[in-house]
Amino acid sequence: MKNLVILITCFIATYCISQNNEGLLQEKNNFTHQDTLRGSITPEREWWDLTYYHLDIKVNPENKTITGKNTITYKVLKPYQVLQIDLQEPLTLTKVTQNEKELEIKHDGNAHFVTLKKQQNIGEINSVIAYYEGKPREAVRAPWDGGISWKKDNNGKHFIASSCQGLGASVWWPNKDHMYDEVDSMDISVTIPKNLMNVSNGRLKSIVNNKDETITTHWHVANPINNYGVNINIGDYANFSEVYKGEKGDLDMNYYVLKDNLEKAKKHFKDAPKMMKAFEHWFGPYPFYEDSFKLVEVPYLGMEHQSSVTYGNRYMKGYLGSDLSGSGWGLKFDFIIIHEAGHEWFANNITNVDIADMWIHESFTAYSESLFLDYYYGTKASADYVIGTRRNIQNDRPLIGYYNVNKEGSGDMYYKGANMLHTIRQLVNNDEKWRQILRTLNSKFYHQTVTTQQIEDCIIQESGLDLKGFFNQYLRSTKIPELQYSIDGKKLTYKWNNTVENFVIPIQIEINGVSQWITPTSKNKTLKLKSKNATIVIDRDFFIETKNI
Template identity: 80%
Template sequence: MKSPLFFLVVFLIFPLTYSNAQLLQEKNNFTRQDTLRGSITPEREWWDLTYYHLDIEVYPEEKSIAGKNTIQYRVLKPYQVLQIDLQKPLQLTKVTQNGKELEIKHDGNAHFVMLKDQQNIGEINSVIAYYQGKPREAIRAPWDGGISWKKDNNNKHFIASSCQGLGASVWWPNKDHMYDEVDSMDISVTIPKGLMNVSNGRLKSVVDNNNETITTNWHVANPINNYGVNINIGDYANFSEVFKGEKGDLDMNYYVLKDNLEKAKEHFKDAPKMMKAFEHWFGPYPFYEDSFKLVEVPYLGMEHQSSVTYGNQYKKGYLGKDLSGTGEGLKFDFIIIHEAGHEWFANNITNVDIADMWIHESFTNYSENLFLDYYYGKESSAKYVIGTRNGIRNDRPIIGQYNVNHEGSGDMYNKGGNMLHTLRQLIEDDEKWRQILRGLNKTFYHQTVTTEQVENYLSEQSGIDLTAFFNQYLRDTRIPTLEYKIENKQLKYRWTNIVDGFDMPIQVLIANKTQWIFPNNTWKTLSIKSDTIKIDEDFYVKSIKL
């Protein structure tokens, strides 16, 4: 999660205009490391992740980590080289299989393990990757990623990981590509006594090591994406409640710094409200087996699966600010609502390639709108999402470059949310729209998906060919512009600034009556009984009266 406010601030400081030449230059600046990180290499494609056991010790005073990750996999086709990713300055010190130490060929952050045993189709095999060192320190988490080594107000260690975009290999060795989610995972973290580590899934045990350390053991029963895995270490207090959800009882656990316990008990009431609204719109919470947790951290927050992190200072809005500028954004805690919305879009439905990150961020941006809709009505929600248009830059396409770990424009947030709000108008039937959103989460339950899969699903379920619609909003930077003129009670209108085939209908108000018009790139004429029209603001378009 890189917030829309962050992208807006960057834009104001460094305004960008992307010509074709600049986009080409950006494309040509990709390196071999970008390709090794962002593509499904031959050394990745032959094996399918089935299980991880990450077993590490964290040394807060030294700001270092040491340990191992057991990587279990199913052989899809014979191959003898396996790629493991781990970013410098961490060191992959050893990899073994069946007790045999294996040769490793290091290539930057990609490490190619030469397997000795024959890899036969269908077999379940494993390697153990040992590593150590001082991981990259996050300076301004979550945007730059790494480990945040902080202290709380009582001078106790307050530590957390965040790695969206940068990759989980910034702090642990793994198959660091979005396309292959591990089926289940154990996370064992050894830390100094007096602290607690909170990770994903359910806490299975806390072991006293009879020295100055304890080990927390967490189990994740569901598939999980790499950047969703986290550690959160602090002097935590815990409280919980049971949410009566669509799939039964869901335990919701909250871990906060002890000094903030009473404050959190009041402020975190937004969490069950979120769960009720999002189960209504998106279907059952996707990880009942792993519970839901909200965990306080020393940075703003992130959508770590079943272990959503929180650092919004117990304020409404985004650090007390309304991103929409309308007042509607102060009706909820932005981090609780936005980051938890990612449980459905990012954690349940995950993009195959980071270029399609809009699948995570556009739908989750839009979830803020739907939260307001559920509790405050359509007028409130529309006002909010329309207000966020002030943060749209239209600097470059929302979809990034494929196979090089490249995100598209930050417009995937506000523009993406407004795109989906526009699509809701085209579908018209709100219950049909709700069922489409629920169907997305059911159809692609615990799957990694491409933009094309999502586009095709929405076209099929809506009964509308949305090809040009998505080309316009995801792959082009221009805002569709309705040009019109009124002469002698004749309305003439057409679309400009559009991709080929864009012919989106739009609602207008004529003589106090709402009606649809059907523009394309050629002039159309309609007899009207008024000298003025008003374009429905729920559509993300511009209009020009000639």
């Protein structure tokens, strides 16, 4: 259970810091009433704390419909009589009950305000049951434009999956659809045709054969889970498994793939235990031992659904067979297995309070790709890869988006963010200390939702570095620091250009092959050289631009 009062306070503080940071964020877009209802902690959300969901649905592949209900159990934090449930059109919230009494619903687009008859007293644990039906939005280009993917495999059997990051889990089931409040545990019951299998989050508890040529799969999630991490995956699956000897003991690793791909998967999925070994080294124990780890084949590229990571990279190395870094190292691993599983630590263990801070998910996970390489191929390979990904950076918008309106920042949160973290590693200048910082993040914020400010403060505290201006530079502006320098005889003159206020970091350079640190500022500084015509090489690991003037 989250301490919502503290989280809301942190949320408001982060919002104020970001919005008043000397205009570093872009001008405000035009957001709608629905954006606010979706993205803010409304009065109808803040008074109750999620404790348990039981999602119980029937999926009909033939007419692409879902019918069912979600039992929503919550703790009352303060007296209030109206509760917000989110469900996106064209699905219909047909009724909501409490204690078997139907309740009045005021529908406002995708937000539904339920007036409770029972007095809501502080500390009570209460439940409502939300019934719904209809054709959920069909994914157009999953996972980027999410919803439900209704596909068929090569044998003509149904192949169905959900994906909903950003768009929101309410695109296919009714819930409290805001990142700040994660449910403590969850049951997922899915009824489907008898010739198929559904794989969801957590552990499979039972499969019930029904009288109407259907089965119901019952899954239980023991750990807190964010809404978009909940998933259904329906297909003609084969299953194989292994036990990984991890930092917290035996970890069940299960793999669900289309039956035609079983032998191929048994060879290709060897990247999964390799991933687990590398990431437990860098980030600490896998955060969901109780719920196992699963890799599940789906008809789209992939997604970081908690303990049920989805896979659609066509059994290729790299990203659909290509190397996003251009370094060659990106073809040493299956991008989707490594990247999406990395999210188990950054997105599922540590989750952003507001999607504006989604860089926390994507920057650390994009960076995890290079750390995987570091573990198996060394620091140079890791650096080659992350530096190579700079070619994908657009510098179109800041990494932090807008708060309270469900608006993430720039797609640069992947590789600009990864290179920002790679630069911090250089500033820490001690790889073991850097590893402990990453592990501390995952232990300090274990199963929590966090703000940007909390992540910044933790890294600053653990590193002992003054990084306030640094984070403003890389998170809240589109400026890339430029090191300007010139050599006049035996004098090196240098300074930072294109920086925000208070951006002061040291940088490592080589002078005639000898490494040393300098600390530029926005004013010219000089360094006496031992000889004329010195050769200056700027360390490539720092994500900066350089200009010899």
